Amino acid sequence: MASAFGSIEMFRLRHVPIETLSEHVVFVHESAVADGELGLSPLDRVHVRGTAPDGAVREITGTLNFCGDALLEIDEIGLSRVAFRSLGLEAGSGVSVTHASAPRSVDRVRRKLAGERLSRQDFDAILQDVVRHRYSKVELSMFVLACALRALDMNELVSFTRAMIDSGERLDFGAGPIADKHCVGGVPGNRTTMLIVPILAACGARMPKTSSRAITSPAGTADTMATLANVALSRTELHRVVVEAGACIAWGGALDLAPADDILITVERPMELDTEAQMVASILAKKKTAGATHVLVDIPVGDTAKVRSHEQADALTQQFLEVAHAIDLELDVVVTEARGPVGFGIGPRLEALDVLAVLRGETAAPADLREKSLFLAGRLLERVGAARPNQGHALARTTLDRGQALEAFERIVNAQGRRELPPEAPHRFTVTARAEGRIREIDCWGIARVAKHAGAPANAAAGVRLLRTVGDVVAAGEPLFEIHSRSEAQLGFARAYSEDHTELIRLGF
């Protein structure tokens, strides 16, 4: 039974070390609620309220879970990690628990579902509740599906983007130009960022790059960079690195940039829907809040990439340009071909090796990664005024070939904090060709699954190393790719997946 302090039932606050990411979970002992005194049921939305030592009332909203003896004492309320941090009270503080209503902004989501248009105020109200963790998973899903099914028009898309920008903090690097780039994704191994940034830095352009960790892919830029340097920079450290090295390649997740996006993504990804408007808003809001003035966006098009046709790429380009104009970003969009991964490696360590090989000018370095990076770096150099028109590509190539990009990369690594590349994974298996032929295409999505099954990105050494690539001719039985894994079991899963999916590497004549 809850003890009574005065007239309000009070519980002792306890930290329950469960990582629920975006969701606030509130635990109560089932015996404390069994007699019905509190009128609470499992999955109710509740307020947890307490008073800080300075007298301020602190409150969070969360989802109630009932639990038994193993977790809590009967007079305790447990909060999952994010919820405990949000409430900001000491363990042992007295807290009360009361029913909470759905946030009022959910009515705006229902209006959108019914086919109405939303205003800037609507998006602000919704995203403010989202960043305060007031939306349940079901309500987040409603919002994302409402925007996907009742397509956003351009006014809505601009409003949504602006509301995303205002949902958190912003970085400020003073007067521009500040260069940035983004790839729409879906192409494994596509680590051009780790080459473009040092090339631009070597040419005197400032490029404070913040990237994400992988969410559904086998590696994000931040995962790959993390095998060589510390990427978890605070705001202060990030500014210091940019002063010292002119650029950085950091993880953006701890900087509170467009945090509404980070929460929406937890339901968008599992849906795997075509939510292009939301992608445009998400990408441009992140760039704007990261302090960029000039942004290059790469849209790879391919049968197994995220964007599947040139028509789709053109429509997306148009949306990017219109929204960028409205929020005062200089934007350059490049549509590239994707008939398979870029480079040989898929997975953090194997991708880092590709990047180092290109920087060092090794003969075995992947030519596709080198060429694509030079092309993109050249365009960005021209845009920020670091190269004259039509001179960008040549400048990029010289900078790379003379070792200046490698030096710039070393400065960035040293400023962020050098890390030792993890050793090669102990368990490996080589997948061979079942027939002869020319490699016409490599399934981007499928080969990424193999790398994920092998343990990437959580295990940095795990992944796939391509031994042959698109355009190569192979004989039956010839090696196609290696799977790298830290355990036999995971190697087995990844191998089984690749044996079940014979069209991963499509051969033709």
Add this chain to the structure above:
Amino acid sequence: MASAFGSIEMFRLRHVPIETLSEHVVFVHESAVADGELGLSPLDRVHVRGTAPDGAVREITGTLNFCGDALLEIDEIGLSRVAFRSLGLEAGSGVSVTHASAPRSVDRVRRKLAGERLSRQDFDAILQDVVRHRYSKVELSMFVLACALRALDMNELVSFTRAMIDSGERLDFGAGPIADKHCVGGVPGNRTTMLIVPILAACGARMPKTSSRAITSPAGTADTMATLANVALSRTELHRVVVEAGACIAWGGALDLAPADDILITVERPMELDTEAQMVASILAKKKTAGATHVLVDIPVGDTAKVRSHEQADALTQQFLEVAHAIDLELDVVVTEARGPVGFGIGPRLEALDVLAVLRGETAAPADLREKSLFLAGRLLERVGAARPNQGHALARTTLDRGQALEAFERIVNAQGRRELPPEAPHRFTVTARAEGRIREIDCWGIARVAKHAGAPANAAAGVRLLRTVGDVVAAGEPLFEIHSRSEAQLGFARAYSEDHTELIRLGF
């Protein structure tokens, strides 16, 4: 670090006593995954697999949560209650954890979102995955919203209903007629079931009634009946009660009738959308699987009820009749008026008192509850052939007035197991009229919120007792209703809510 049994990482299975209702949650110690060996990330969908003593491989799919020392040892995998029960292995058994893909039937949900029509096979595939807890909350939301936004046509609605029926078990009471009834809801205090069942039983009609507990309302029929008798009957007990008493008023939740519905409802309710097709499928699937042959459906219409207009009621009636015909149920639909709650009490104990007063023929018994129950019982008596045409109402009245319904109710209570009615709640507050006037309407939804804030239904004695009802003339300052609560704090919340919402009782002239 996970210990290695042969080549597969094995963990010891542990039961984590957290009630997550429809969702399977899998807990892993963050240190077991920190080195990335397992390649697992928070919120991943995973398989947990182990071998039973008889050699059978047992497996469940769930959502991965990372946790710290307080919950698990480093070589343990924890399963939440439902997940542990589903897996069906002993604590301490060896289990492995591997990545799981989204269930294949999610592709069918995406096709529906894209505007395609679904077949019987589609609905079967989806609901089979749903009842196996393979859908995440986000995927459940996608399915419910797909059906709501891309409206189901009649073929789909019938397929959906049939798939719901086949998603679980069925009760069988042999040759009919077997009577049943259902109210579409939204009207507090509407406990006609507890009067109709004993009237029918007293007239020799069989009526094995299974009801739900409240989900968002202050009391379901099962909550109210539970204040007088045991309602948690097993299948065997339920059959015994029906043999002994000709009828029952039981909780249907433990009988595995249309279990897909119970899971879908966990996301439907928080959405508060107009998902009428899903309501029709849900209600009729429950009735069919409960063994009914003749069903009476009550659709209350009112400004604050669930159904707001007669047009909406007519469309809903048509859907009910068509689906019922397709699944071979005799259906009678009655549209009733709802200008406020039925009876005086709202909340389990207070509603039970209304029912007992009507059964006992007390002069203070609520006339509206009595009249509505007699009307519905009369129609149902005629439908099942227990009364001649146009004689049902008279038979129902005589049965009630002669005390035969009370006797039948006592037989049902004794067969189910008598319970002591809980004592009156210790804390009460009387809300008075702010002005004079005639009560034109009582806000069904709003007054239900007051009862919920007071603690109903978790606290059976909590709720609202109306002192005046629709049609009464009151003077300013005259008592309108009492709030009953087991604690001062809850009384305060309920009182504050009713003071903030002055239109709960609408006065006119």
